[in-house]
Amino acid sequence: MSANLSALLYLVAGVLFILSLRGLSSPASSRRGNLLGMIGMAIAVGITLASHPPADGVAWLLVILAVAIGGSIGAVIARRVPMTSMPELVAAFHSLVGMAAVLVAAGAFYAPEAFDIGSPGNIHPQSLVEMSLGVAIGALTFTGSVIAFLKLSARMSGAPIILPFRHVINIVLALALVFFIVGLVMSGSAFDFWLIVILALALGVLMIIPIGGADMPVVISMLNSYSGWAAAGIGFTLGNSALIITGALVGSSGAILSYIMCHAMNRSFISVILGGFGGETAAAGGGSGEQKPAKLGSADDAAFIMKNASKVIIVPGYGMAVAQAQHALREMADLLKKEGVEVKYAIHPVAGRMPGHMNVLLAEANVPYDEVFELEDINSEFAQADVAFVIGANDVTNPAAEEDKTSPIYGMPVLQVWKAGTVMFIKRSLASGYAGIDNPLFYRDNTMMLLGDAKKVTESIVKAM
Amino acid sequence: MEHIAQAVDPFVFRLSIFVLAVFVGYFVVWSVTPALHTPLMSVTNAISSVIVVGALLAVGVGMISSGSGWARGFGFVALIFACINIFGGFLVTQRMLAMYKKKSK
Numbered sequence: 001m002s003a004n005l006s007a008l009l010y011l012v013a014g015v016l017f018i019l020s021l022r023g024l025s026s027p028a029s030s031r032r033g034n035l036l037g038m039i040g041m042a043i044a045v046g047i048t049l050a051s052h053p054p055a056d057g058v059a060w061l062l063v064i065l066a067v068a069i070g071g072s073i074g075a076v077i078a079r080r081v082p083m084t085s086m087p088e089l090v091a092a093f094h095s096l097v098g099m100a101a102v103l104v105a106a107g108a109f110y111a112p113e114a115f116d117i118g119s120p121g122n123i124h125p126q127s128l129v130e131m132s133l134g135v136a137i138g139a140l141t142f143t144g145s146v147i148a149f150l151k152l153s154a155r156m157s158g159a160p161i162i163l164p165f166r167h168v169i170n171i172v173l174a175l176a177l178v179f180f181i182v183g184l185v186m187s188g189s190a191f192d193f194w195l196i197v198i199l200a201l202a203l204g205v206l207m208i209i210p211i212g213g214a215d216m217p218v219v220i221s222m223l224n225s226y227s228g229w230a231a232a233g234i235g236f237t238l239g240n241s242a243l244i245i246t247g248a249l250v251g252s253s254g255a256i257l258s259y260i261m262c263h264a265m266n267r268s269f270i271s272v273i274l275g276g277f278g279g280e281t282a283a284a285g286g287g288s289g290e291q292k293p294a295k296l297g298s299a300d301d302a303a304f305i306m307k308n309a310s311k312v313i314i315v316p317g318y319g320m321a322v323a324q325a326q327h328a329l330r331e332m333a334d335l336l337k338k339e340g341v342e343v344k345y346a347i348h349p350v351a352g353r354m355p356g357h358m359n360v361l362l363a364e365a366n367v368p369y370d371e372v373f374e375l376e377d378i379n380s381e382f383a384q385a386d387v388a389f390v391i392g393a394n395d396v397t398n399p400a401a402e403e404d405k406t407s408p409i410y411g412m413p414v415l416q417v418w419k420a421g422t423v424m425f426i427k428r429s430l431a432s433g434y435a436g437i438d439n440p441l442f443y444r445d446n447t448m449m450l451l452g453d454a455k456k457v458t459e460s461i462v463k464a465m
Numbered sequence: 466m467e468h469i470a471q472a473v474d475p476f477v478f479r480l481s482i483f484v485l486a487v488f489v490g491y492f493v494v495w496s497v498t499p500a501l502h503t504p505l506m507s508v509t510n511a512i513s514s515v516i517v518v519g520a521l522l523a524v525g526v527g528m529i530s531s532g533s534g535w536a537r538g539f540g541f542v543a544l545i546f547a548c549i550n551i552f553g554g555f556l557v558t559q560r561m562l563a564m565y566k567k568k569s570k
Contacts, residue, residue: 010518017512018489021552024497024505027565028546034504037512042553056523062524062541072546077549078556084559087505093510096546100516103543107523111536114526115519126476135478224506231513232483238522241482242515250509251492257502349499356502360561362540368568374499418544 007241009043012093016040016246020114021249025371045450052114057088070395083364084321087354088153091220095145095438097227100235101138102197108237113213113260115238125185127237132181134233135193136200141226143204147220151208152353152442158213159255165276166210173203211272218272220354225254257355262347264375266401266412294430297448303464308385313343313378315415316358317358319392319427320425323454326365328393333367335465344381345372346415348396388420392425392454398439409437423447504561511554515546 016036021032054060106114108131109123117127149448150156162168177199184192213218232247248460262269287411306312314333320326333343345367362372375457390397393415401408401414417423429451430442441447450457497505523540526533 002502013515014486017515018486019488020508020512021497024501024508026498027562027567028502030501030504030562030565031559034508034555034562036567037508038555041512041515041517042557044515044518045521048521052522052525054521059537062537063521063544066520066524066541066544067548069535070545070550071552072543074549074552074554075556078553078560081557084556086507086561089553089557090503090506090510093507093550096550097510097513097516100514100520100543100546100550103518103539103546104523106518107526107536107539107543108519110492110539111523111526113529114522114536120532146538172468202498221506224509224568227513228509231516234516234519236476236479236483238519240518241477241479243518244479245486245489247492248483249490252487252490252511253505253509256491257506260499260502266536299566315477347500352503354503355506356499356504360503363561363564363566366564367502367540369565370568372500437500440486440523 003051006047007037007048008451010240010242011245013040013044013047013242016043016241017246017249017440022056026230027194032290034391036367041084042243060391077365082465084361085153086357086360087216088149089144090354091152091223093150093457094220094227095142098138098141098145098230101134101230102142104136105135105237106193106197109190116210117237121188123188128185128188129181130236131192132184132196134230134237136177136181136196137226137233138230139200140204140207141223141230142224143201144208144219145204145206145223147205147217148223151215152220157327159340160212161209162329163210166206167216170203170206173199173206177203185345207273210274214273215265217260217336217350217352217354218265218269221254221261222256222273223254225251225258228252228254237322239422253304260349261355264413266409274284294449295445295447297358297424297450299460300464301448302450303424303461305424306336306387306389306461307339307465309336309341309421311344311381311385312336312387312389313382313385313420314343315388315390315397315417316343316345316362317346317357317391317393317394318353319390320454321352322360323392325391325455325458326361326367328455328458328462330362330365331366332462332465335462339465343371344378346378346382347372348375348393348413348415351393351396375413375415382416382419386422387418388415388423389416389426390423392456394439397423397441398437399441400437400439407437417441418446419447420442424450426450426452426454428453438460487525489500500565501562504558507561508558511551511558514547514550517544517551519545520544
């Protein structure tokens, strides 16, 4: 296959990847988009095998074996993973992209002639620069994602781990990394190559351990971005446009998602990266709130009020997913709709543990996506709603974010549930939320607290209807 | 006759593709509906595994030098990882997208 033809076909693959992301602009076109992505991948693999076929039988065997092993592991994981575990799955996938980038670069380093970048010990300096950037970002993505995976899957505490002098350590590591990248370009020595890998691996760990569990939606998006930049770096080494285009797409996608998540939590990207947030326990919640009485309600009261309402807005949070209450919730919504009540769902961008997580969880429970609305689209409707039904969410409904300038979450965009006729809160207790901040809404006159497990409470409301 | 224009380094072309693709990515991703941000992340995972082309090159090298064996080894592991991601990423995205249904009227 001529080099020009294969370069053109790689370009086709790159365009198909763009179209696969473009498809995600609406659920209706998304399935076709995903298919286009698969076709793009098949084209990319096909051209590579046609233009640079494995050298001998053993190499073919290795290719088939690796595809069989990797493909079946991937297929099994994709089928089995529960939707609540999507954040840790995505983190694990990021780590694999990072490690693959490191390994591909290592392969290119030891067999440069196969990649058209020179001969062993005499690799073009420019290729070494591109390669070392790909390796450094890849290694950092790998360990960073492993830590994020451990934190998200609760195999490791979500509390930030603050080392003394951590900023100094990180800066020294980063400088050493730059130093050895220059060293590698000058000398082309394998020692420098592996030092870069080790330094970047260490930096990845140190960058993510000080970041608390609450900031994980930002971290996971950021690592998504890094995995893209790592792929782009390798794309430059290989001179492959499909890889360069994809790396750029994924890099900017992750960066935009990080921005959206930071904005939704009213946090600056820098302060997330510096870490330390989410560790302090509810010191702020102690004072004023607790003397005030909260109005407790029963499932019967809730069922009665909602049946007689004309509009109910449901505000789900991660607590709902933990309690596996989404199916009971949808049952409740179906009963309400039968009574002629208008039911809508309001989603805060950080309602789940990753961007868009709550939407997937609701979709899994057969909630139609055209009943689900984003914060900015539905916030004006709470004033016309008779009931705001808050289940497993807390901080994202806290009026202190708009009213109390001293609150740590002041300025964060929140769902204005308090404007509804009645606010129903399903919660385990009156304790403060994830961010450790008291919610004054619990003690308002139009608030009814339904204490207990989200699933059990919802089920008893369904029975009472 | 001497060439009037100097040949442009291929790197410059690659950089142009890269920069333009960053802009394409910027606009395409902002048009993704927030409801599909999780599938967006899983599908970007899958497509960034197009790094598989590098793994295929590494695993397929001819045994001509002492480094070739190493390259094959690294390529083999990279190919496994990339395939986990490709199959896992696309299939889990497909599974998620199949759940998004419209209101039945």
